[in-house]
Amino acid sequence: MAPSSNNRIGRYDLITPMIPCKDEIMEKFEKFLMSGHYILGKEVDALEKDLAQQCGVAEAVGVASGSSALFLALAMAGVRPGDEVITTPYTFDATIEAIILLDAMPVLVDIRSEDLNIDPAAIEAAITDKTRALMPVPIFGAPCDMDQINAIAEKHNLQVVVDMAQGFGTLYQGRPMGSFGRMSTLSFYPTKNLPGIGDGGMVLCSNTEDAQRIRKIRGHQPVRMNNHLYTGWNSRLDEIQAMVLNVRLARFAGEQHDRIQVAAIYDSCIPQANRLQDPNPGSGNHVTYHQYWVRTNRRNELQKLLDDSGVDTAVYYNPPLNHHELSEYCRVSGELAEAERAGREVLILPIHAALPFDDARKVGNIVGNFLAADAAAAGS
Numbered sequence: 118m119a120p121s122s123n124n125r126i127g128r129y130d131l132i133t134p135m136i137p138c139k140d141e142i143m144e145k146f147e148k149f150l151m152s153g154h155y156i157l158g159k160e161v162d163a164l165e166k167d168l169a170q171q172c173g174v175a176e177a178v179g180v181a182s183g184s185s186a187l188f189l190a191l192a193m194a195g196v197r198p199g200d201e202v203i204t205t206p207y208t209f210d211a212t213i214e215a216i217i218l219l220d221a222m223p224v225l226v227d228i229r230s231e232d233l234n235i236d237p238a239a240i241e242a243a244i245t246d247k248t249r250a251l252m253p254v255p256i257f258g259a260p261c262d263m264d265q266i267n268a269i270a271e272k273h274n275l276q277v278v279v280d281m282a283q284g285f286g287t288l289y290q291g292r293p294m295g296s297f298g299r300m301s302t303l304s305f306y307p308t309k310n311l312p313g314i315g316d317g318g319m320v321l322c323s324n325t326e327d328a329q330r331i332r333k334i335r336g337h338q339p340v341r342m343n344n345h346l347y348t349g350w351n352s353r354l355d356e357i358q359a360m361v362l363n364v365r366l367a368r369f370a371g372e373q374h375d376r377i378q379v380a381a382i383y384d385s386c387i388p389q390a391n392r393l394q395d396p397n398p399g400s401g402n403h404v405t406y407h408q409y410w411v412r413t414n415r416r417n418e419l420q421k422l423l424d425d426s427g428v429d430t431a432v433y434y435n436p437p438l439n440h441h442e443l444s445e446y447c448r449v450s451g452e453l454a455e456a457e458r459a460g461r462e463v464l465i466l467p468i469h470a471a472l473p474f475d476d477a478r479k480v481g482n483i484v485g486n487f488l489a490a491d492a493a494a495a496g497s
């Protein structure tokens with residue numbers, strides 16, 4: 118771990134983890150450049166095989182981005198114009214964009230306060246005869262309650278597509294999150310835990326038929342399914358991204374270990390009520406901490422204190438997607454009280470594989486002292 122720096126503590130460091138990979142990437146790049154095999158070569162093939170194996174699925178198909186992956190997965194899960202897809206309002210815009218691009222309707226239901234993930238108890242009331250699919254999003258790398266979600270899907274004959282853009286490496290009950298849906302999608306955007314140096318994504322497929330169809334569509338071949346002819350288009354994962362991702366994948370476990378250490382430092386400073394809580398402790402859930410969040414109803418004061426102390430933070434997702442311009446294409450089911458509260462209270466702290474532990478202790482102490490003073494004032 119690098120020594121503590123005197124500069125600001127940033128939310129991301131995309132360069133330091135790249136330093137030990139640089140020579141290998143440059144060497145591979147030179148060979149690639151002179152190979153003439155620029156599209157869907159051996160790097161994409163190797164990455165697909167490794168990720169399928171690590172995520173516990175039949176096949177993985179590399180595509181242009183996490184957004185493309187969502188669009189293709191939903192389309193191949195049979196989502197058609199006029200259908201409804203039940204999902205969370207507490208997520209990045211791309212989750213609902215993919216549904217809307219298919220002329221289907223996102224149906225937004227509330228989240229749980231403990232892990233900020235879709236609340237399975239809110240799903241059933243949102244189901245109508247138009248519902249085609251459920252789309253959970255393991256937000257910030259915390260697993261969704263897949264037993265309950267899959268039981269509802271089975272009971273109502275619905276498809277499950279998991280938006281795993283933030284959840285590579287996340288385990289639910291000891292099993293990779295990506296193995297619980299009919300399909301799951303990854304993003305390799307440079308700030309993700311498994312990062313590319315540009316855009317990229319992957320569809321994880323539980324069955325080979327879906328994978329074959331997506332392979333066709335990403336390469337301009339039409340697909341006929343359920344009496345509908347789907348057009349092909351270009352949504353291929355770039356060979357250069359796959360090359361970098363293969364190098365980074367070999368270091369993923371080590372980098373993840375450092376993130377977990379940072380999260381443990383924060384956990385030791387921050388009371389349980391103000392941070393992620395595993396709703397099913399001891400059941401083999403594993404959080405990858407794509408982001409580490411803390412909540413307080415004095416969020417803006419805490420953010421200013423950290424900023425004045427040289428610490429960068431962020432506010433996600435405020436307001437939640439039921440207030441987004443695109444919400445005119447959505448239906449809201451029930452109260453979204455917890456999503457609204459998360460939007461008002463959650464603050465994202467710095468976490469990445471190169472964050473010096475001394476910096477994490479500094480951040481953790483500032484937050485811990487702020488919350489302790491707040492609790493003391495509330496008690497007095």
Ligand SMILES: Cc1ncc(COP(=O)(O)O)c(C=O)c1O
Binds near residue numbers: 185209211282306317
């Ligand atoms: C939850 C979620 N879904 C989808 C995406 C879209 O991924 P991409 O940027 O690779 O298109 C992101 C990316 O930030 C995301 O966080």
